[in-house]
Amino acid sequence: MKVYEGQLDGSGMSFGLVISRFNDFITRRLVDGCLDALKRNGASEDAIEMAYVPGAFEIPLAAKKMAGTGRFDAVITLGAVIRGSTSHFDFVAGQAARGVSTASMETGVPIIFGVITTETIEQAIERAGTRLTNRGFEAGQSAIEMVQVLKQLG
Ligand code: INI
Numbered sequence: 783m784k785v786y787e788g789q790l791d792g793s794g795m796s797f798g799l800v801i802s803r804f805n806d807f808i809t810r811r812l813v814d815g816c817l818d819a820l821k822r823n824g825a826s827e828d829a830i831e832m833a834y835v836p837g838a839f840e841i842p843l844a845a846k847k848m849a850g851t852g853r854f855d856a857v858i859t860l861g862a863v864i865r866g867s868t869s870h871f872d873f874v875a876g877q878a879a880r881g882v883s884t885a886s887m888e889t890g891v892p893i894i895f896g897v898i899t900t901e902t903i904e905q906a907i908e909r910a911g912t913r914l915t916n917r918g919f920e921a922g923q924s925a926i927e928m929v930q931v932l933k934q935l936g
Pocket residue numbers: 802804805836837838839840861862863864865867868870871874
């Protein structure tokens with residue numbers, strides 16, 4: 783039996799981060815968590831580029847553009863869509879998820895969905911907490927794992 787499994791070693795990898803400014807009191811914490819995960823697992827700061835967009839709705843286009851440059855092994859998207867504060871939650875959250883997935887499939891570059899979608903601000907704060915409860919941290923680890931496993935698959 784042959785098993786393909788990515789290890790958490792991000793040394794030599796390059797990453798593009800797309801971050802939405804909307805709800806930036808949350809997205810800033812996701813960025814901190816993500817950078818922590820990447821650096822803890824061997825990625826160099828010089829190999830990380832960050833692009834800011836207004837809201838989660840705009841994330842897919844910027845992520846696709848970043849992925850298309852060929853400069854990155856993976857792109858990581860970070861955002862926060864909170865139902866409590868918007869009536870068009872479903873459109874914004876749905877479009878962000880669908881757009882990120884499409885961009886990843888079209889470019890062949892792993893694009894990680896680190897956009898949290900919650901009912902309340904309290905839930906958003908919980909998901910942007912310390913390492914183990916920070917979705918940005920998880921997104922950073924997922925990016926490394928995906929790059930590794932895709933490499934193994936050849
Ligand atoms: N964008 C978010 O990232 N999170 C939200 O919770 C949100 N709400 O509440 O509306 C939000 N809206 C802005 C949207 O992403 C676009 O930036 C805007 O519609 C312009 O296209």
